[in-house]
Amino acid sequence: MSEVNLPFPPALWDDLSLVDPQKASQNSGATFEDGRFTIDFLCAPFIVDVKQRLVLGPPNRLKADFQRALVLVVHLTHCGQTDPPDPSGRLIGTMEVPGGAMFFRGPHEVATAPLAEAYPTTPELLAVKAFTRGAEESSQYLFTWQVLPKVQIACVFDPQDEEFPAQAGYLVDSHAHFYLPLDALWGLLNVVTLELLP
Secondary structure (H helix, E strand, O other): OEEEEOEOOHHHHHHHHHOOHHHHHHHHOOEEEOOEEEEEOOOOEEEEEOOOOEEEEOOOOOOOOHHHHHHHHHHHHHHHHOOOOOOOOOEEEHHHOOOHHHHOOHHHOOOOHHHHHHOOOOHHHHHHHHHHOOOEEEEOOEEEEEEEOOEEEEEEEEOOOOOOOOEEEEEEEOOHHHOOOHHHHHHHHHHHHHHHOO
């Protein structure tokens, strides 16, 4: 498995070490044993080792880098500190998330442009990549994932035509912000983009 441990902020590990692991597991859908959480992330098992302070990812996936580690550690911490409601099952745009209209701008703009640039006239290639990452096609070029056990997202893709350039966008469960603070939700969507690029 690939791993990441440094230079991850120690304070984030400190925060995770203080939560009740059983509560964090129950609220996130992870399992916890011997100081380690195991959680599905984009349909692949990742291990968050609280004692060793590292994140382990499966060898056949992109490296468990800083951003992936950040998403998982913050997600588990958040679920251990709060009592989130069940997922709503309703998908909304990122700007509709409470606080999203202010947050997802400028430096925190969701990274969808790389997808439009990579697959402007070949959405079928994006579909193949999405399916290898566990997506389901809800309708033509609308792909949905259970990216974390209790967080569902979707990617909407409009290919280039004679009038307009290609565009991509993300939808998230309307309760996603109860499971991930906005900065971690932004990181999650960036990770999905990286997973979908050629």
